[in-house]
Amino acid sequence: MVRLDEIRAGEVLAAPPAGNDAGLTFIGRIRTPWVSRLETPRLGRPDGPECLIEIFEPWRPALAGIESYARIEVLFWMHLSRRDLVIQSPANDGRGHGTFALRSPARPNPIGTTIATLVRAEPDRLIVRGLDCIDGTPLLDLKPDRSLFTPIAPEQPGDRQTGDRQTG
Secondary structure, three states: OOOOOOOOOOOEEOOOOOOOOOOOOOOEEEEOOOOOOOOOOOOOOOOOOEEEEEEOOOOHHHHOOHHHOOEEEEEEEOOOOOOOEEEEOOOOOOOOEEHHHOOOOOOOOOEEEEEEEEEEEEOOEEEEEOOOOOOOEEEEEEEEOOOOOOOOOOOOOOOOOOOOOOOO
16 A cells, blocks of 8 residues: 655665756646545556646647647656655565666656646646656646657658767
8 A cells, every 4th residue: 555755674875966957937827636545546647537627828829739649748847756765665565676677756857747638628728648647736837748749840860860870
């Protein structure tokens, strides 16, 4: 069972650095049926409940054309998550796993990502299925699912490069 902010046997904490390397702008807010991490699903399901992605001004025009895609990648800021665990024990069995080998919300930069099924697009919001975040989660970005996306821009050198490249 998930418990909020507990340190399990085998887990290791790190003191995060004080500085900021990048600034982020929240472009919207996600509305889901879940108000606690204890009830939020660990993985979104394509047949899960409908959820709402609200887009803030001035970002609403950026939704133009998104209705062309059946699935979208949703990147969000897991604002209630710990940021200091480097070794985690998700099974609570004392066995440690590196944070970067897990999809846990506890990470140095708590960025969540999921592929959601687009139910419908409206001028200021999206209705989707497949999310796995708490109600009120800040939205970072939206992108077409890469498996459905064909670049619109003309091809450039490197787009079809294969194999190893020699570096100087």
